[in-house]
Amino acid sequence: MLDPDExxxxxxxxxxxxxxxxxxxxxxxxxxxxEYRTVSGLPVKRxxxxxxxxxxxxxxxxxxxxxxxxxxxxxxxxxxxxxxxxQIAGYGTGEDTNQRFRYLIAQGQTGLSVDFDMPTLxxxxxDDPRALGEVGREGVAIDTLxxxxxxxxxxxxxxxxxxxxxxxxxxxxxxxxxxxxxxRGNDLNRLSGTVQADILKEYMAQKEWIFxxxxxxxxxxxxxxxxxxxxxxxxxxxxSGYHISEAGATAVQEVAFTMANAIAYVEEVTRSxxxxxxxxxxxxxxxxxQADFFEEVAKFRAARRVWARLVKDRFGAARAESMRLRFHCxxxxxxxxxxxxxxxxxxxxxxxxxxxxxxAQSLHTNGLDEAYAIPSELxxxxxxxxxxxxxxxxxxxxxIDPLGGSWYVESLTNEIEAAVLxxxxxxxxxxxxxxxxxxxxxxxxxxxxxxxxxxxxxxGELPVIGVNKHVExxxxxxxxxxxxxTEVEGRQLARLKAARAGRxxxxxRALLDRLGAEARDPARNLLPVTIELVRHxxxxxxxxxxxRNIWGSxxxxxxx
Amino acid sequence: MPPIRVLVAKVGLDGHDRGVKIVARALRDAGMDVIYTGxxxxxxxxxxxxxxxxxxxxxxxLLSGAHMTLIPKIAALMRAAASxxxxxxxxxxxxxxxxxxxxxxxxDVVLQDAPPDExxxxxxxxxxxxGQ
Numbered sequence: 001m002l003d004p005d006e007x008x009x010x011x012x013x014x015x016x017x018x019x020x021x022x023x024x025x026x027x028x029x030x031x032x033x034x035e036y037r038t039v040s041g042l043p044v045k046r047x048x049x050x051x052x053x054x055x056x057x058x059x060x061x062x063x064x065x066x067x068x069x070x071x072x073x074x075x076x077x078x079x080x081x082x083x084x085x086x087q088i089a090g091y092g093t094g095e096d097t098n099q100r101f102r103y104l105i106a107q108g109q110t111g112l113s114v115d116f117d118m119p120t121l122x123x124x125x126x127d128d129p130r131a132l133g134e135v136g137r138e139g140v141a142i143d144t145l146x147x148x149x150x151x152x153x154x155x156x157x158x159x160x161x162x163x164x165x166x167x168x169x170x171x172x173x174x175x176x177x178x179x180x181x182x183x184r185g186n187d188l189n190r191l192s193g194t195v196q197a198d199i200l201k202e203y204m205a206q207k208e209w210i211f212x213x214x215x216x217x218x219x220x221x222x223x224x225x226x227x228x229x230x231x232x233x234x235x236x237x238x239x240s241g242y243h244i245s246e247a248g249a250t251a252v253q254e255v256a257f258t259m260a261n262a263i264a265y266v267e268e269v270t271r272s273x274x275x276x277x278x279x280x281x282x283x284x285x286x287x288x289x290q291a292d293f294f295e296e297v298a299k300f301r302a303a304r305r306v307w308a309r310l311v312k313d314r315f316g317a318a319r320a321e322s323m324r325l326r327f328h329c330x331x332x333x334x335x336x337x338x339x340x341x342x343x344x345x346x347x348x349x350x351x352x353x354x355x356x357x358x359x360a361q362s363l364h365t366n367g368l369d370e371a372y373a374i375p376s377e378l379x380x381x382x383x384x385x386x387x388x389x390x391x392x393x394x395x396x397x398x399x400i401d402p403l404g405g406s407w408y409v410e411s412l413t414n415e416i417e418a419a420v421l422x423x424x425x426x427x428x429x430x431x432x433x434x435x436x437x438x439x440x441x442x443x444x445x446x447x448x449x450x451x452x453x454x455x456x457x458x459x460g461e462l463p464v465i466g467v468n469k470h471v472e473x474x475x476x477x478x479x480x481x482x483x484x485x486t487e488v489e490g491r492q493l494a495r496l497k498a499a500r501a502g503r504x505x506x507x508x509r510a511l512l513d514r515l516g517a518e519a520r521d522p523a524r525n526l527l528p529v530t531i532e533l534v535r536h537x538x539x540x541x542x543x544x545x546x547x548r549n550i551w552g553s554x555x556x557x558x559x560x
Numbered sequence: 561m562p563p564i565r566v567l568v569a570k571v572g573l574d575g576h577d578r579g580v581k582i583v584a585r586a587l588r589d590a591g592m593d594v595i596y597t598g599x600x601x602x603x604x605x606x607x608x609x610x611x612x613x614x615x616x617x618x619x620x621x622l623l624s625g626a627h628m629t630l631i632p633k634i635a636a637l638m639r640a641a642a643s644x645x646x647x648x649x650x651x652x653x654x655x656x657x658x659x660x661x662x663x664x665x666x667x668d669v670v671l672q673d674a675p676p677d678e679x680x681x682x683x684x685x686x687x688x689x690x691g692q
Contacts (some may be wrong), residue, residue, distance in 0.1 A: 118573035118624055122600075130602075133629025134573055207575025207599050247578050334578075338673055371672065372652055374625075447581050454582045458675035467673050481654065484625065558598030560568075560584040 007054045014049055022046075039292035039462075040250035042415055048407035056410060060305070064359075064400045065324070068308040070301050070413065071401035072359040073324035078397035084362035085387045086163060086328065087380050090115030090139035092488045093495070094150030097140040101155060103377060107384055111193075111362060112155070113163040115139035115374075116173075123169045123210045123548075125541030126492045136488035138374065139165075143492070143539045144499040148176045157181050162193035163238070163328065163362075168210040170197035171219050172540050174226075174236070175530040183535075194235035194284055194328075197223055200261040200433060201240050203554070204442040205247035210544060213434055215551040218522060221268050226527040228279045235284040237265065238328060245288040246334050248450025251299045252416055254287065256423035257442055259306055263424070264433040266315055276315045280322035289351040289358075290332045296351070297403050298412035300327070300358030305413070306420050329360035336371040339474070340466035344368040349386045356390055357403055363387055373481040440559060447560060496539065503537035511536060512546050519550050564687040565615040567645075569597040569606040571634070574624030576651075579672070583619065583650065586676035587683060603630055607637040615645050616687040622651040627661065635665030646686040650679070 002010075036044050045052070062068060065075030074080065087109055089100040101112055116139040119131035125143050126135045135141050142148060152162075157180070166173045174195050181191055199216040202209045209216070220237065227236035239262045241254035249257060262283065270276055287303065289296050307325040311317040331351035336344045345368050352365045365383040367375030375383070391397060403409045430436045437443075456462040463469045511533045518524040533543055568584045570577060577599060588594045595613055597606060610618045620634060631649055638647065649661055650670040658669045667686050670679055 118626075122573045124573070130573065133626035134624055137625045138574075202575075207577055208573075209575075338671070372654055447578075447585075450578050451582055451585055454586075454676055458677060468675075556598055558596045560581040560588075560594075560596050 002050055002054060007051055010050050014051065038251070038295040038412070039290060040252050040295060040416075042252070042295070042412070042419070044408075044412075048411055050407060052407050052411040053414070056414060061404060061410060067312075067320065067323065069304045069324045071304075071404050073304070073326050073361070077359060077400045078356070078391070079400070082391045082397060083356065083360050083387075084111040084161065085109050085384060085391075086111035086113045086161075086362045086364055087384055088113040088115050088163075088165065088330075088364050089380070090117070091374055091482070092136040092485055093141060093492050094147040095153075096136070096485070096488070098151055098153050098155075100377070100380075101151075104380065104384065105155075105160075107381055108388060109384055111161045111163065113165065113364060114151070115165055117141045120169065120173075120540060121166060121208050123541060123544035125539050126489065126496055128541055135492050137484055141488070141492045142173065142176070143496045143541070144537050145176050145179055145534050146495055146499045146537070147492075148173075148180050152180060157184070158186050158190045164193070164195045167196055167199055167202050167206070167208055168216065169540055169544060170195040170199075171223050171527060171530055172534065172543055174223055175527060176534045178231075178527075179531050179535045182531075188230050188234075189232040191231055192233040194238050195223065196238045196240060196286070198237055198240045198261060198286075200264055200437065201243055201258070203437045203556075204244060204257060204261075205249070205446055206243035207556070209554045210548065211551045212554045213437065215519075215547070216554075217264070217268050217434075219526065220265060221272055222525045222527050224265070224269050224279050224282075225272070225274055226525060227282060228274065235282050236279075238284050238286040239265065240286040242286050242288045242330055244446065245290060245332065247446045248453060249446045250449050251290060251292070251295050252419040253423070253445060253449060255299055255303045255306065255416065256420040256427075257446075258285065258287070259303075259310065259420060259424060260427045260433040260436070260442075262307070263310065263314070266311075267432075270315065276311065276317045277319045277322050280311055280315070280317055281319060284361075285325055285327040287327050287329055288332050289329050289355040289360075291335050291347065291351065293350060293354050294403075294409055294412060295416075296354040297358045298409050298416055300329075300355070300360070301401070301404075301409070301413045302416040302420065303327070304359070306417055326361045328362040328364070329355040329358075330364040331355070331366045333366055333370050335464075336366060336368070337464060337467050338371045340472060341368050341371065343466055344371065345382060345386070348383060349390070352386055353390055353394075353396070356396060357401075359401060369481050376480055376482045378480070440557065443556075443559070499537045499539070507536050508533070508538045508542075511538060512542065515543065516546050516550060519547055563591055563593045564617065564684065565593040565595075565613065566617045566619055566683060566687075567595050567597065567606070567610045567613060567615040568619045568621070569601055569609075570599045570621055571601050571603055571606055571630050572622060572624050572626045573600060574622065574626075575599055576623040577621075579623070579651065580619075580621040582676060583621070583679050586680055587619075590680040590684075592683070603633045603637055606634060607641055607643060610638070610645050611641050611643050616690045617646045617648055617683055618643075619648045619650060619683065622649070622653070625652075627651070627653055628657060631661050631666060632664040638665070644690060646690050648683060648686050650674075 367379030
C-alpha cells in the first residue's frame with residue numbers, strides 16, 4: 001500500500017492528464033464505444049493507476065504458496081514443474097480409448113483424462129433401451145470391470161495421474177479404479193488423479209443426474225471420506241465451474257456458484273464428523289478459461305483468495321494445505337465455432353495462456369473440431385502442441401504470477417472477489433446451496449446469462465469472428481473429423497454378455513442385496529460394498545438400478 | 561390468427577440445455593405458444609405430448625450424436641400417430657447428416673451458431689408448411 005500523499009500526487013497527475021492530453025485527443029478522435037466492460041459485464045476503466053489498488057494491502061496479494069494464495073498454491077509453481085498436460089479422451093470401447101491414450105502419452109502428454117459415453121454417465125448399461133444409439137459415441141462405454149481393464153491396459157496407475165469426468169455414477173467408477181489397482185497389486189496411497197464427482201453442478205448446469213439431491217450428496221460424502229482414509233494422493237472431487245460457464249454463466253457466476261457448491265460439500269462431510277483439515281487438502285477445482293483474457297486471469301486469482309478465506313474463516317481450517325486452491329482448467333468449448341475452424345486454434349491458444357498466467361495445475365486445450373465432433377487425433381495433437389509451445393517457447397513460466405501487481409489485474413481480482421462474496425451472501429440468505437437449487441435459482445440465473453449472451457452475439461455487440469464478423473461464404477470443412485465406428489455397440493454388448501456369463505451370479509445377487517441394505521442406513525459408507533460388487537462383475541446399470549429402486553430419480557421442473 | 565404452437569424437446573440422455581432454452585425463449589418472445597418437455601425424454605413421450613398438445617411444430621434438440629437413431633424413430637412414431645406437425649431438428653449435427661435427417665422426415669435442420677431470429681424465422685416457415 002502506498003502512503004496517502006503518494007496516492008494524492010498520482011491522482012493529481014491523472015486528473016491533469018485527463019484535462020490535457022486525453023481531452024484534446026478525444027476531441028479529435030472519440031473512442032469506439034461509449035463504455036467498456038469485461039465479458040462478464042464488469043465495467044473497466046481506460047487505464048489503471050496505483051489509486052485503484054490503494055486500499056489493497058500487499059498481504060492480500062502476498063507470495064505464492066502462502067496465505068491467501070492469490071498468486072498460486074505453490075512457492076515455485078511452473079519453475080518446479082509445468083502444469084499437467086491432460087487432454088481428455090474417450091470413445092468407443094475401452095480398447096479404442098486405450099489406443100488414444102497411448103498416442104497422447106507418446107506425444108508427451110503427462111496426465112490422462114477419461115470422457116465416458118452418455119449411458120455410463122447416466123447409469124445405464126450398454127444393453128439398456130435408453131442407451132440405444134449412444135453407446136461409445138460421446139465417450140468410452142464402461143459397463144463392468146472388464147472394460148476398465150481394457151481402458152487402462154499397459155498404463156501404470158502409480159506413474160500417471162488419471163482424471164475421470166464422471167458424476168452421478170462416480171462412486172462406481174472410483175470403485176472400479178480401486179478394484180483394478182488392487183488386482184494389479186498397486187498401493188492405493190500411490191494412486192493420483194481424480195473423479196469429477198461434483199453432483200451439485202449437475203443439478204445447476206450440466207444436467208446429468210440419477211438420484212435426488214440428498215442421497216447424491218451422501219454418495220459424494222462417501223467418496224470423500226473413503227479417499228481420506230485410503231487414498232492419500234487422490235482427489236475425490238473436482239468442484240467444477242466449467243460446466244456452469246458452458247451452460248451460460250458469467251465468470252463471476254462461475255466462481256460464485258462453484259464456491260457455493262464447495263461450501264455445501266464441506267458442510268456435508270463435516271456434519272458426518274470428519275474434521276475439515278482431514279479432507280479439504282484433497283478437494284480440487286475445475287474452471288474454464290474463457291475469451292476475456294484479463295478477466296480470466298483475475299478470476300483464477302480471485303478464486304484462490306475466496307477459497308482460502310472461506311476454508312479458514314468459515315470452516316476453521318488450520319492447515320495451509322486445506323486453504324490452497326488447486327485447479328484443472330479447460331479452454332472454453334462454447335467459444336469455438338464451426339465456421340472457419342482453424343480460428344479455433346488461435347482462440348484456444350489465447351485461452352490456454354490465460355490459464356497458465358492464472359496459475360492452473362493442469363490443463364486441457366480443446367481440439368479445433370470441438371464445435372461439431374469429438375476431436376480427431378490431429379486436432380488433439382495440435383491442442384497438445386499448443387500447451388507445449390506455451391510451456392517451452394514463450395518463457396511465461398519463468399516468473400510466478402507475472403501479472404500480479406498490475407493495477408488492472410489486481411483491481412479486477414478485487415472486484416471479482418467482491419462480486420462473488422455478494423452472490424454467496426445471497427445464497428446463504430436463500431437457505432444455502434441445496435435450497436437455492438431446489439428453488440431453481442441458479443438454473444434461472446444461468447439461463448438469463450445464456451440468453452443475454454445469445455442476444456449480444458446476434459446483435460454483434462459480442463463479436464465472434466467468422467460468425468457475426470468477417471463472415472465468409474460456407475465452405476466445406478478443411479478438417480477431417482472423427483467418424484463413429486458403427487461396430488462399437490455390437491462389440492460392447494458382446495463383452496457385457498461375456499462378463500455376465502462368467503460371473504458368480506449368486507454372489508452378485510447377495511452383494512446387490514447388501515448394497516440395498518447399506519443404502520438404507522445413511523451412516524454406512526457405500527464404497528466398500530461397491531468395490532466388492534464391481535470386482536465380482538456386477539455392471540454399472542445393475543448397481544444404479546438397485547439404488548434407484550430405493551432412492552428414486554431426480555426430476556427437474558422444466559423451465560426456460 | 562392463433563399463435564403457432566411449438567413443442568420444444570430434448571430426447572436421449574444428453575443434458576445440454578443451454579441452446580434449447582434459448583430457442584424456447586426466443587420463440588416465446590416472438591409470440592409463439594411454447595411447451596418445453598424438459599430433459600431426457602423418450603421419442604414416445606415427445607410424440608405423445610405433441611399429439612396431446614396439437615402442436616404445429618416439434619423442435620427436437622440433440623447434442624449427443626444420437627440423432628441418426630432418435631430422429632427417424634420420432635418421425636416413425638409421428639406417422640404411426642398420424643401427427644401432421646412439422647419436425648425441426650437442432651443442435652450439434654454434422655453437415656453430412658442433414659440430408660439423411662430430412663429424408664427421415666425432418667422438415668428443417670437448424671445447426672449451431674444460428675442466431676435466435678433465424679431460428680424464429682425457420683420455425684415460422686416450418687409451421688406454415690404443417691401437414692404438407
